[in-house]
Amino acid sequence: xxxxxxxxxxxxxxxxxxxxxxxxxxxxxxxxxxxxxxxxxxxxxxxxxxxxxxxxxxxxxxxxxxxxxxxxxxxxxxxxxxxxxxxxxxxxxxxxxxxxxxxxxxxxxxxxxxxxxxxxxxxxxxxxxxxxxxxxxxxxxxxxxxxxxxxxxxxxxxxxxxxxxxxxxxxxxxxxxxxxxxxxxxxxxxxxxxxxxxxxxxxxxxxxxxxxxxxxxxxxxxxxxxxxxxxxxxxxxxxxxxxxxxxxxxxxxxxxxxxxxxxxxxxxxxxxxxxxxxxxxxxxxxxxxxxxxxxxxxxxxxxxxxxxxxxxxxxxxxxxxxxxxxxxxxxxxxxxxxxxxxxxxxxxxxxxxxxxxxxxxxxxxxxxxxxxxxxxxxxxxxxxxxxxxxxxxxxxxxxxxxxxxxxxxxxxxxxxxxxxxxxxxxxxxxxxxxxxxxxxxxxxxxxxxxxxxxxxxxxxx
Numbered sequence: 001x002x003x004x005x006x007x008x009x010x011x012x013x014x015x016x017x018x019x020x021x022x023x024x025x026x027x028x029x030x031x032x033x034x035x036x037x038x039x040x041x042x043x044x045x046x047x048x049x050x051x052x053x054x055x056x057x058x059x060x061x062x063x064x065x066x067x068x069x070x071x072x073x074x075x076x077x078x079x080x081x082x083x084x085x086x087x088x089x090x091x092x093x094x095x096x097x098x099x100x101x102x103x104x105x106x107x108x109x110x111x112x113x114x115x116x117x118x119x120x121x122x123x124x125x126x127x128x129x130x131x132x133x134x135x136x137x138x139x140x141x142x143x144x145x146x147x148x149x150x151x152x153x154x155x156x157x158x159x160x161x162x163x164x165x166x167x168x169x170x171x172x173x174x175x176x177x178x179x180x181x182x183x184x185x186x187x188x189x190x191x192x193x194x195x196x197x198x199x200x201x202x203x204x205x206x207x208x209x210x211x212x213x214x215x216x217x218x219x220x221x222x223x224x225x226x227x228x229x230x231x232x233x234x235x236x237x238x239x240x241x242x243x244x245x246x247x248x249x250x251x252x253x254x255x256x257x258x259x260x261x262x263x264x265x266x267x268x269x270x271x272x273x274x275x276x277x278x279x280x281x282x283x284x285x286x287x288x289x290x291x292x293x294x295x296x297x298x299x300x301x302x303x304x305x306x307x308x309x310x311x312x313x314x315x316x317x318x319x320x321x322x323x324x325x326x327x328x329x330x331x332x333x334x335x336x337x338x339x340x341x342x343x344x345x346x347x348x349x350x351x352x353x354x355x356x357x358x359x360x361x362x363x364x365x366x367x368x369x370x371x372x373x374x375x376x377x378x379x380x381x382x383x384x385x386x387x388x389x390x391x392x393x394x395x396x397x398x399x400x401x402x403x404x405x406x407x408x409x410x411x412x413x414x415x416x417x418x419x420x421x422x423x424x425x426x427x428x429x430x431x432x433x434x435x436x437x438x439x440x441x442x443x444x445x446x447x448x449x450x451x452x453x454x455x456x457x458x459x460x461x
Contacts, residue, residue, distance in 0.1 A: 005134060009034075011105055011114035014058045022058075022113055024065055031069035031101070032144075033137035034117055037129070038098050039073065040136075045098075047075045047151075050091045050118075052083030052159075053103035054252040055192040055217035058113045062103050066115065067153055074145030077153045082193050082217055084254035085116065086348035087163045092122035093344075094162070104253035107226035110219055123345050124317045160197060163350060164204050170342055172283055173354040177361035179206030184244040186260075188213040188235040190225045192252035194349070201350050205357060211242050225251055227258035227336060229266045236264035246360065246367045248353055255347035256336040259356065261368040270295040270334040274374050276352055277330045279359035280340070281305050286329030289322045291315070292415045293424050293437045294334030300375045313412035314426065320345045334379075377420075380446035382436040383428075384457055392427040392434060395460050399425060402456070421445070423453050 003012035003021055010030040012022030019026065038047055049070055053059040059082075067077045078095050080088060085102045092100040098120050105112035117125050117133070125133070136142075145151070167173060185207055189195035195215030202210050213235060214222045224231045227249045239247045239260055246267075247260035259267035259275075267275070274297045277288050281302065288302045291314045302309040312322040319339060323331040332339045337347035340355065363370055386392065400414045407417035413426035413435075424437040434457065438450035 005030075005137075006130065009101075009115040009117045009130075011108070011112065013111045014113060022062075024061070027062055027065040027115070028069045029137055029140065030115055031066040032073060032140075032142045033133050034099070034101065034115070035070045035073040035075050036136050036142050037133045038075070042098055047099075048078060048095060048097040049075055050078045050080065050088055050095055050097045050100040051103070052080035052085075052088040052091070052100075054084070054219070054254075055082055055195075056105070056110050056113060056219040056252060059103055059219065062113050062115075066101055066103065071151035071153060072144045073142070073151065074149045075151040077151060079153055079155050080159050081155065081157060082196060083159065084163075084193050084197055084350075086255055086344070086346050086350060087159050087197070089118060089122040089346040089348075090163060090166060090344050091159050092118055092120065102253060106253050107224075107251045107256070109225070110221050121345070123320060126317060160200055163197065164201050166343065167201060167350050167354045168204055170340075170351070170354065172280060172342070172358060173205075174358040174361060175205055178354075178357045181357075181361040181364075182209070183207050183246065183357065183361075184209035184211075184242065186211040186213060186235060186238045186242060186244045186247040187215065188232065188247065188249040189215045189217075190221045190223070190249070190252055191216050191218050192221070192225070192254075193217050194250040194252070194254045197254055197350060198248065198250065198353065201353060205354060207357070209244070211238060211244065213238055219252075221252070227251055227256055227269060232258070232260055232266070236260050236266075240264045246357075248349075250349045254349045257338065257349035257352040257356075258336045259367065261371060262366050263368055265368060267367060267371050269336040270377075270379065271297065271371060271374060272336040272352060272356075273330075273332040273334065273338055274298050274301055275359060275370060276338050276340075276355045277301060278374070279355055279362075280330040281307060284329045287326045289319055289326065289328045289331035291319055291333050292409060292412050293426075295377050295379065296420065296422060296439060297375045297377050311409060311411065311415070316347060318412075376441060377439050378441070378443040378446050379437060379439045380443060380450045382438070382450045382454060384434045384436065384454055386432040386434065386461065388432045390432065390461060392432070395434070395457060396425055396427065398460060399453075399457065418449070421449055423449055425453070425457075
């Protein structure tokens with residue numbers, strides 16, 4: 001059993017012993033810590049929290065425990081039921097709530113679940129706020145409400161339509177062009193809430209030819225739910241069989257988006273953000289942001305339009321912070337996460353689909369042709385196992401100094417730019433390893449660059 005206590009919440013496998021898995025006791029403790037943190041920050045106020053969950057089997061149990069804990073603290077709950085991460089994010093400010101909790105373990109297998117924690121803006125809490133919350137949980141500093149001060153719960157199933165309506169209202173979402181394009185689309189929602197939300201969005205966009213794969217929200221994932229090429233063979237086959245124009249797949253909480261082209265080839269999860277950014281930048285000049293481990297293609301596309309690109313530390317909260325600092329018009333992560341501030345500061349697959357289809361409709365080209373219009377890069381992902389006694393920080397410093405004549409970024413580990421190639425070295429926070437991501441024009445070149453850097457680090461060790 002596994003339990004991971006992080007600054008953004010709690011994630012673990014269902015069952016097991018207390019403090020070893022995500023047991024009911026652990027769920028209540030962390031929900032109570034979050035509610036107490038909110039009360040400490042909003043004294044003498046009647047608080048409201050929005051709750052939503054994905055479709056995994058433990059969702060109802062975890063939701064009941066979280067809702068009851070918050071009510072016990074005197075906090076009112078708006079329960080969206082089966083929902084998505086971006087839906088909860090937009091609901092928090094619309095409800096004038098003080099925070100939100102999304103019950104999802106994202107791309108983890110079905111035995112996992114998690115509490116992902118939001119602030120009053122519907123954005124993930126910061127590292128400092130997360131550390132404060134963890135201390136509250138460790139000390140069990142809870143003060144529950146007396147009987148006349150208990151919170152209330154309101155079930156609200158209106159946010160599917162509200163989310164879809166919000167996407168359709170975005171100025172760059174061209175519903176008429178999408179409808180006229182007469183797209184044929186296949187979707188794979190891994191039997192989670194994307195099976196509810198994505199068909200509703202496509203219907204609202206006027207897409208009449210929709211083939212559904214794994215859209216029953218029962219939480220029984222038919223394959224590994226992370227949207228990687230090796231998990232999308234059924235989607236690729238169905239696209240070719242039905243002669244569809246494009247395929248979409250989302251993770252269980254619908255904040256990551258990957259596409260498959262009309263010929264069954266991968267559009268590339270790294271290129272989801274690149275394609276959407278290309279469209280946004282062509283209509284809205286401004287800066288872009290992605291994290292340091294994302295493809296250089298976004299930088300190339302941004303600079304080709306005379307705009308500025310910025311790279312953040314890994315993590316959605318870091319991307320959002322840098323986007324705000326630079327007033328970026330689009331940003332996100334290379335895992336298929338599109339953050340469009342015109343909508344909200346959170347990864348949103350619904351927004352990504354609407355903007356991508358608008359782009360494809362206006363370009364009047366095939367998905368593969370759009371993909372091939374972007375600079376081609378391939379990423380090789382590796383790691384080096386180290387002993388706990390090795391000083392990883394010192395190794396990273398030596399590598400930065402070794403390549404000081406190149407462009408070097410030490411925002412998050414060490415990223416070294418070598419011409420159009422790059423290598424990003426980061427130490428793990430949970431195990432003695434160095435993660436090595438390398439990018440080049442081909443996977444062979446990326447692998448070779450990674451192997452060279454690994455050899456140099458091994459020589460230091």
